[in-house]
Amino acid sequence: MTPLARVLLPALAAGTLLSGCATPVGPVEVTRFHLPDTTVLGRGTIRVEPAPGDDGSSIEFRTYAAAVAQELTRLGYSEAVPGGAAGAQVAVLHVERETIAPARRNGPVSVGVGGGTGSYGSGVGLGLGINLSGAPKDQVETRLSLTIRDRASNQSLWEGRARFAVPANAPLAQAPLGAAKMAQALFRGFPGESGETIVVP
Template sequence: MNRKSLLFCALLIGVPGSVQAQGYPGGGWDRPMMNQRLRGDDGRRMAEPAKKVDVEAFRAADAATLLGKGPITVAAAPGAEAEWKLPVYEAAVVDQLAKLGYDTAVSGAEGGQVAQIGITHDVVVPEEVKRKPVSGAMEVGVSNRGSYSALALNVDLSKPRKAIVSTRLDVRIRDKASGRVLWEGHAEAQTREDDDGLNNGAVAARLASALFARFEDAAEVPPVG
C-alpha cells in the first residue's frame, strides 16, 4: 500500500461515515470527498539569493608603480571577526595576490606590503521556521442536494530552507613601512547558508576573484593633503 492509500485510510477512520455517503456541492455524487495535495512547500514564493557580486575598489593616485610586485603578507584587519572565519578567505586572497605578481611566499618580511582582510555577514532572509508535516481543514455544510463534508489535506515533507546571508570581503593593502593605504576594495554577495555554515571556501573564492578583477582599474583617489 502506497503513501496516498495509507493517508486516505487514516482519514476515513477519523471522519464520520456520512462523509462517504453525502454529495459534493455543485457536482455529482461520484466526485471525490477529499482533496489531497502533496507539495514540496506551503505555497509561498521563496526568496533566492541575488546572483550579482557588488564590487568597489580604490587606488592611491601615486601608487600604480608600487602595486602588484614585491613581498606581501596577509593579516586580519583590526576589529575583524573571529579568526575561525578567516582561513578560507585568507587563502582565496593569497591566491589572487600571487596571480597579480606579488611574492606571497615570504613570511614576516620587514619591508613590502600587507593586505588586511575583514569579513562581515548580515542575514538578508532568516531561516524558515519548522512547519507541520501534515496540516488540513475540514468543511461541513448543507446544500440543495443534501449535507456534505469536504476535507483538504496538505502534506509537507520538505526541510526548512536555510537563511540567505550577505557576505562582504574587505581588503586594504598598506605599505608596511609608512602604513599608507595603497589600495582598498570590497566585494559583497548573497548566498544561502549551507550545512558548513558561513566558513565557505566557494564563497571566499567567488568574492576574492570578483574583487581583484578590479585591481588594475580601481578608481584613483588623490593623495590626502
C-alpha cells in the same frame, strides 16, 4: 603556491568542485579606490593580516585570507613566509558574514474582487489566490574589505570592498567556495577604476 594557500588548498578545492553543481546565484558587487600612481601595486612581498579586532586564527578568516593571498600572487606579489621578512606592503583584510531572514510581504492566501461592464450587462468576479512558494529563504550576506598599505608609512595604496548575498542553503554560502568567488571578483581587472562600482557575475 603561497604558504597559506597550501595549508587551506583542500578546502578551497572542495569548494571549487561544488561550483559545478551550484545553481547560479546573485553577482558580487565590487568597489575599488586607489592612488593615481599604481606602479607600486602588484609587485614585491606582501602579507595578508587581519584588521584590528578580527580573529586572524579563525578558520573562516584563514579561508578568506588564503583566497586573497592566492589572487595577490596571481597579480605578481610574493607572499611573505611565516617567520620571514614582513614585506614592504601589507594587505589588511576584514570579513563580515550575516544571516538575514527576509520578511514575507503577503500571506499565503489572497482574495481579489473584480467587476466589469460590457455591451450585454455587468458582472462581478471573485478570485482566490494561494501562494505555494512558502516562506522566503534566509540569505547569507558576506562583506569583504581589503586595504593594501605601505608598511613603512602606513599609507593606503589600494582599497577594495566586495559584497554578495546567497540563500543560506546554497553552496556559495559556505566559506571555501564563497571566499574564492569573492576574492576573484575583488581583483577583477586589478587595480580597477578608482571609485567605480562594478557587478561581477
